[in-house]
Amino acid sequence: MNTTAQPWPRPSEAVRELMRKGAERAQSLPPEWIERLNQSLFSSPEDEKLLEDPVILAACRRANRSELLHWANANMQRPGEPVGVYVSADMVDTARELARRGLSEVLMNSARTTQSAAWELWMKMAFGLTQDPVLLEELLEVSSRSISEFIAGNMRVITQIVLEEKSALTHHDHIDKRSLVTRLLDGRDVDTEQLSQRLGYSLQQKHYAYVIWSEIQDAEIRPLEEMARALARLTGTAAPLIVFAGPATVWLWAGAAKPLDHSLLQGVVQQFPKIRAAIGSPAAGLNGFRRSHLEALNTQSLVGRLAGAPPVTRIDQVRMVSLMTQDARASKQFVVSTLGRLATESTVLQHALHAFLANGCNITQTAEALGTHRNTLLRRLERAQDLLPIEFADHRIQIAAALELLIWNTPLNEDDSLA
Structure with a gap:
């Protein structure tokens, strides 16, 4: 589907080949691309509260990934040609939910920041594809139009979904549990018994x-x-x-x-x-x-x-x-300066020392809690303490706090369960 009424000139064959090569690289989903696009989500201060909703955040991250793949696949098959509109089920659900919350403008902000991030990433790649100034100028012109038109087309669809959801909310005057509970949570005066x-x-x-x-x-x-x-x-x-x-x-x-x-x-x-x-x-x-x-x-x-x-x-x-995590940079520095090499060592050593501190430095209780033989635990504790840059006996509280931060920020293994 052509998302613009303006004529779309066909790029030169050389630029079409460059677009195809770039799209092939983008299709492999470089981790730095995904990370940069995810960082662009809700980047303005007024949108930060949505970062606190992991469901919306996860849906938007999946949508970023799927939209990048769609654009890359389209340019591998038809390099430099208009890319059809693509709105994932994740984005449809998110658009409707934000419309219900009165926060639909957040999606428009997100689209703008995502477009800027995508263009920044693609431009860096373009300079690595060719050093020919004439080809580079054409490549950047075609790429810029392709990315902006693709995102604009997607947002037109999203805008229509938002308008339909708002209309449905306006014409349905029923009061459900969610609206009743929202009144309670907003602190309004209510008849508690009723x-x-x-x-x-x-x-x-x-x-x-x-x-x-x-x-x-x-x-x-x-x-x-x-x-x-x-x-x-x-x-x-x-x-x-x-x-x-x-x-x-x-x-x-x-x-x-x-x-x-x-x-x-x-x-x-x-x-x-x-x-x-x-x-x-x-x-x-x-x-x-x-x-x-x-x-x-x-x-x-x-x-x-x-x-x-x-x-x-x-x-x-x-x-x-x-x-302790309200200042992420300070938290990271605290962990590194307190734990030293232990921060990057085996999680087995980290968990052993953490459990030892949590159990009042009692070897027997710690071994039972971990299901580990006493001698094995002693070896792990000795190794863990050797890796610390500070004296264990003098800094137990700081070490315990740093280990707590580290463990909460380390991905769980499949066998890990509720603590």
């Missing part, structure tokens, strides 16, 4: 709030709901409050009459391997309803950025890490 009846859930009780989500493509909502009910049963809640908050996100409130059993919680995690959850602390009444939910959202935002976060994370697990 609202409890409408929601079928007591707002006066003590609550656990959860955010349950999936970052996989085309995630179905039913498994999210099933996990929500399984989590609610852990605290004996037969009638939890479940709200569908997005295309792959569920909010859950359940009674906190009894504490969460963490061994049973791990069992729920294993039943739903592709789903993640964040849990706020138990709190009572309407203020507790809000506070626990806010804690769950903050936990979700944090674990979405930390590669080592377990599938289900409680707020009490991340309070310190949350404070």
Whole structure:
């Protein structure tokens, strides 16, 4: 499909061949390209809050990847010719969700920054494809038009989807659970008893709030709901409050009459391997309803950025890490200066020393917790301490904090489970 009414001149054969070669390289998805395009997402200060939603962030990253592949494939087959519009299912879902939130302008901002990033990457490649100034000028002219027209065509489709979603919202005046709950979370004055009846859930009780989500493509909502009910049963809640908050996100409130059993919680995690959850602390009444939910959202935002976060994370697990990661550069420097060579050594050594500190430097307890022979543990601890640039005995608190940061930022192995 030609996305512009203007004539599209055919490039010279030499430039068509250069376009094909460049597209072939782009099709291999160089890691630096993907990283640069992902960094361009929501880069303006007013859009940063969307970086806290891992579902939207994951969908946009997949969309970046698929759109790059589409453009590259088109230019391999028909180099220098107009590229047809391509809007992935991820972008359709994201556009509709942002329209419902009144944040559709964010997508327009993202398109502009993504286009700039794509052009920057392609231009660097173009200078490596030819040193002929005449060919280079034509190549850059053709490339610039191709990229801008492709993205503009995609955004025209997205704009139409947004307008249709806004129209649907305007013409459907029904009040659902999500809108009722949003009123509560916004701090508006409400009749608690009446609202409890409408929601079928007591707002006066003590609550656990959860955010349950999936970052996989085309995630179905039913498994999210099933996990929500399984989590609610852990605290004996037969009638939890479940709200569908997005295309792959569920909010859950359940009674906190009894504490969460963490061994049973791990069992729920294993039943739903592709789903993640964040849990706020138990709190009572309407203020507790809000506070626990806010804690769950903050936990979700944090674990979405930390590669080592377990599938289900409680707020009490991340309070310190949350404070320590507000300045990413300072956090990284703290880890490097405190742990030295241990920061880049085997995770087995890191986990051994971390567990030793967590168990009060008790060898027997640590060996039991890790399921490791005592002598093996002693060798690992000795090796780990040898790698430290500072004296272990004098800096245990700093070392423990640095290890905590490091472990949360290190991707989990497939065998790792809830801590």
